[in-house]
Amino acid sequence: MTNWTLKLPGQEHTLTTEDLKLWAKAGKLNGDAVVVDSNGEHWNAKQIPGVFSSRDWLVALILSIVVGTLGVDRFYLGKIGTGILKLITFGGLGVWTIIDIILIAIKKLDDKEGLRLA
Numbered sequence: 001m002t003n004w005t006l007k008l009p010g011q012e013h014t015l016t017t018e019d020l021k022l023w024a025k026a027g028k029l030n031g032d033a034v035v036v037d038s039n040g041e042h043w044n045a046k047q048i049p050g051v052f053s054s055r056d057w058l059v060a061l062i063l064s065i066v067v068g069t070l071g072v073d074r075f076y077l078g079k080i081g082t083g084i085l086k087l088i089t090f091g092g093l094g095v096w097t098i099i100d101i102i103l104i105a106i107k108k109l110d111d112k113e114g115l116r117l118a
Contacts, residue, residue: 004048005036020051024116027107031057031118046118053077053110057117061104068097073104078112 004020006013006029015023015035023029024045031046046052055077064073071086091097103109110116 003038006045007034007036017048017050020045020048021115024051024118025114027116050115052118053113053115055111055117057104057107060109060117061101064097064101064104068100069094073100077109 002017004015004017006015020029029045031044031052033045035043035045035048037043060073060076063076069091071083074083074086086092086096100109107117
């Protein structure tokens with residue numbers, strides 16, 4: 001298991017990849033946070049596999065605003081079933097679309113794997 005050093009202003013924390021994932025899920029870590037591996041290489045947290053989603057937050061937000069009524073944002077997040085439901089209900093007659101825009105904007109909607117968008 002890889003240990004990472006998380007560099008925060010005035011602090012350093014040594015965490016495993018699983019710890020980083022838990023911090024990200026709890027909202028304590030953003031995708032641009034700098035982490036250092038055991039070789040001294042610097043990474044952004046969103047570059048470490050399994051910590052954040054491979055899907056981009058801004059892309060999801062734009063899709064939700066522009067074509068969210070058709071469920072495209074849900075398809076992008078890998079949530080095919082709810083994407084189809086959103087498509088055939090025209091975004092829950094717009095209500096579901098507005099809710100998804102808000103959830104994505106405040107980073108409360110995760111991808112299919114349960115990973116936060118970065």
